[in-house]
Amino acid sequence: xxxxxxxxxxxxxxxxxxxxxxxxxxxxxxxxxxxxxxxxxxxxxxxxxxxxxxxxxxxxxxxxxxxxxxxxxxxxxxxxxxxxxxxxxxxxxxxxxxxxxxxxxxxxxxxxxxxxxxxxxxxxxxxxxxxxxxxxxxxxxxxxxxxxxxxxxxxxxxxxxxxxxxxxxxxxxxxxxxxxxxxxxxxxxxxxxxxxxxxxxxxxxxxxxxxxxxxxxxxxxxxxxxxxxxxxxxxxxxxxxxxxxxxxxxxxxxxxxxxxxxxxxxxxxxxxxxxxxxxxxxxxxxxxxxxxxxxxxxxxxxxxxxxxxxxxxxx
Amino acid sequence: xxxxxxxxxxxxxxxxxxxxxxxxxxxxxxxxxxxxxxxxxxxxxxxxxxxxxxxxxxxxxxxxxxxxxxxxxxxxxxxxxxxxxxxxxxxxxxxxxxxxxxxxxxxxxxxxxxxxxxxxxxxxxxxxxxxxxxxxxxxxxxxxxxxxxxxxxxxxxxxxxxxxxxxxxxxxxxxxxxxxxxxxxxxxxxxxxxxxxxxxxxxxxxxxxxxxxxxxxxxxxxxxxxxxxxxxxxxxxxxxxxxxxxxxxxxxxxxxxxxxxxxxxxxxxxxxxxxxxxxxxxxxxxxxxxxxxxxxxxxxxxxxxxxxxxxxxxx
Numbered sequence: 001x002x003x004x005x006x007x008x009x010x011x012x013x014x015x016x017x018x019x020x021x022x023x024x025x026x027x028x029x030x031x032x033x034x035x036x037x038x039x040x041x042x043x044x045x046x047x048x049x050x051x052x053x054x055x056x057x058x059x060x061x062x063x064x065x066x067x068x069x070x071x072x073x074x075x076x077x078x079x080x081x082x083x084x085x086x087x088x089x090x091x092x093x094x095x096x097x098x099x100x101x102x103x104x105x106x107x108x109x110x111x112x113x114x115x116x117x118x119x120x121x122x123x124x125x126x127x128x129x130x131x132x133x134x135x136x137x138x139x140x141x142x143x144x145x146x147x148x149x150x151x152x153x154x155x156x157x158x159x160x161x162x163x164x165x166x167x168x169x170x171x172x173x174x175x176x177x178x179x180x181x182x183x184x185x186x187x188x189x190x191x192x193x194x195x196x197x198x199x200x201x202x203x204x205x206x207x208x209x210x211x212x213x214x215x216x217x218x219x220x221x222x223x224x225x226x227x228x229x230x231x232x233x234x235x236x237x238x239x240x241x242x243x244x245x246x247x248x249x250x251x252x253x254x255x256x257x258x259x260x261x262x263x264x265x266x267x268x269x270x271x272x273x274x275x276x277x278x279x280x281x282x283x284x285x286x287x288x289x290x291x292x293x294x295x296x297x298x299x300x301x302x303x304x305x306x307x308x309x310x311x312x313x314x315x
Numbered sequence: 316x317x318x319x320x321x322x323x324x325x326x327x328x329x330x331x332x333x334x335x336x337x338x339x340x341x342x343x344x345x346x347x348x349x350x351x352x353x354x355x356x357x358x359x360x361x362x363x364x365x366x367x368x369x370x371x372x373x374x375x376x377x378x379x380x381x382x383x384x385x386x387x388x389x390x391x392x393x394x395x396x397x398x399x400x401x402x403x404x405x406x407x408x409x410x411x412x413x414x415x416x417x418x419x420x421x422x423x424x425x426x427x428x429x430x431x432x433x434x435x436x437x438x439x440x441x442x443x444x445x446x447x448x449x450x451x452x453x454x455x456x457x458x459x460x461x462x463x464x465x466x467x468x469x470x471x472x473x474x475x476x477x478x479x480x481x482x483x484x485x486x487x488x489x490x491x492x493x494x495x496x497x498x499x500x501x502x503x504x505x506x507x508x509x510x511x512x513x514x515x516x517x518x519x520x521x522x523x524x525x526x527x528x529x530x531x532x533x534x535x536x537x538x539x540x541x542x543x544x545x546x547x548x549x550x551x552x553x554x555x556x557x558x559x560x561x562x563x564x565x566x567x568x569x570x571x572x573x574x575x576x577x578x579x580x581x582x583x584x585x586x587x588x589x590x591x592x593x594x595x596x597x598x599x600x601x602x603x604x605x606x607x608x609x610x611x612x613x614x615x616x617x618x619x620x621x622x623x624x625x626x627x628x629x630x
Binding site for chain 2: 050054120129225
């Protein structure tokens with residue numbers, strides 16, 4: 001673990017060594033060492049969150065830590081991988097360092113336990129103004145069982161986990177005090193990566209993506225990579241039922257709002273019962289929103305008409 | 316590969332996909348997948364460089380890319396590991412994106428070839444002002460052969476590669492046009508990680524560190540972790556011979572200047588000939604600057620007197 005803050009070594013010793021792993025050699029070396037487990041493939045992903053862009057900056061630091069970790073966990077979930085390790089790089093203004101880091105590490109510690117993931121190391125640097133956090137995450141899948149974005153097949157059913165658009169509704173209403181917004185705000189602050197569900201269904205799924213750029217964009221992405229049409233029924237989309245907003249506002253949030261971190265996946269009809277059973281086991285709502293067909297390849301349609309994202313853009 | 320820049324997908328498709336790897340699935344998924352090689356341990360390290368702190372910002376982008384990659388390669392070298400993969404996260408102002416990235420990727424491509432390392436993926440985000448680059452690097456060593464910082468033994472000889480202080484001299488004289496500074500400036504801009512040498516000596520070395528925080532600090536670090544005294548002869552330090560500076564200035568740069576990225580390592584006297592032979596094979600200068608003894612444990616001494624870093628700090 002390297003660093004450039006004034007009391008760099010002290011900060012690392014006090015806060016990061018206690019949450020580090022054997023593999024990291026308790027941060028005494030330049031890097032961490034691990035012995036790969038047998039018959040597993042390793043999955044690697046990286047996500048950066050920047051203050052004022054991906055988070056406001058005035059959130060409790062433990063919440064920022066969890067958001068940084070969870071957006072990465074969601075990337076692993078999208079590939080059906082089980083979390084193993086992460087590396088962390090933080091750049092933050094010197095003035096913030098101590099108080100920020102103490103609470104930030106508390107958040108990491110809680111999520112390390114929750115998601116069974118170990119800290120390998122990282123870097124702590126000073127920045128002039130804003131906080132930037134990069135996490136590199138490493139997961140595993142049984143050899144050859146990684147889920148890609150491109151293997152959906154004709155007649156596969158299309159599913160989505162959870163409720164869409166909540167995070168976007170939360171973001172747009174952060175300053176509103178009505179309690180009806182609290183679930184949406186919480187979803188914005190604290191994504192719920194579908195790690196365990198993904199691990200349980202990976203053998204029954206043909207393609208999967210986590211919805212981070214908005215349902216419609218990520219859905220098109222999946223359709224394009226399999227070069228098939230995804231026929232959905234917009235009315236079936238699991239949108240928020242919050243009664244402070246119009247149907248159009250809630251649908252719009254579901255279609256183009258970002259940061260949902262729900263899973264969108266395809267699975268052969270033969271596995272329908274199994275998929276539903278696994279979701280129930282995890283207490284997770286899943287919705288069959290359509291199916292895969294030959295047709296307007298690479299497009300997402302509703303009633304055979306390509307969904308025009310522009311129509312939903314400027315409510 | 317995720318991203319948040321305006322023409323995010325285009326930038327990735329145009330510049331990063333061509334330099335990506337099979338393991339990254341040409342950046343079509345959230346993450347990369349690799350099958351670990353047999354009988355190897357995996358080494359992971361992360362380093363961040365921030366504009367105005369670790370680099371000026373007006374350097375050619377290909378040079379910034381190489382510096383980012385090489386500081387990480389140096390961390391692998393310090394552990395005796397062979398480079399395999401890296402992930403890259405860049406936050407940069409929108410205005411800079413296209414021209415910057417084109418040349419930046421050129422630098423990555425050249426160093427990918429030079430150091431035989433593959434791009435796994437990463438993240439491209441917008442920042443408000445400054446460029447921040449985080450690289451996560453993965454290397455391999457034959458199982459159990461990773462070099463740590465803590466295994467030096469009494470009577471081991473202490474070696475250092477290359478010349479110390481050059482990078483610091485380069486940094487302090489970036490604006491001077493005298494050609495005599497050009498090697499020093501080049502060393503500041505383009506570190507030379509000792510990857511191949513490290514790989515060749517890993518079985519003959521007891522502890523190793525790459526000198527990034529200045530010789531004396533990193534040397535103490537190594538002494539402390541083995542809880543032994545490192546007795547050096549300051550006169551033997553390989554310092555710059557540039558005649559524009561006084562002996563004191565050159566020695567000072569060697570002792571406390573940062574960013575050398577040379578290796579400091581200990582090795583039993585029995586391996587002396589072998590070590591010298593390998594260095595010669597790689598065309599690399601190495602210098603025996605002292606030895607390891609029981610005594611003032613955790614300290615670095617010259618003539619049995621602990622070196623007082625303060626004495627060299629404010630020339």
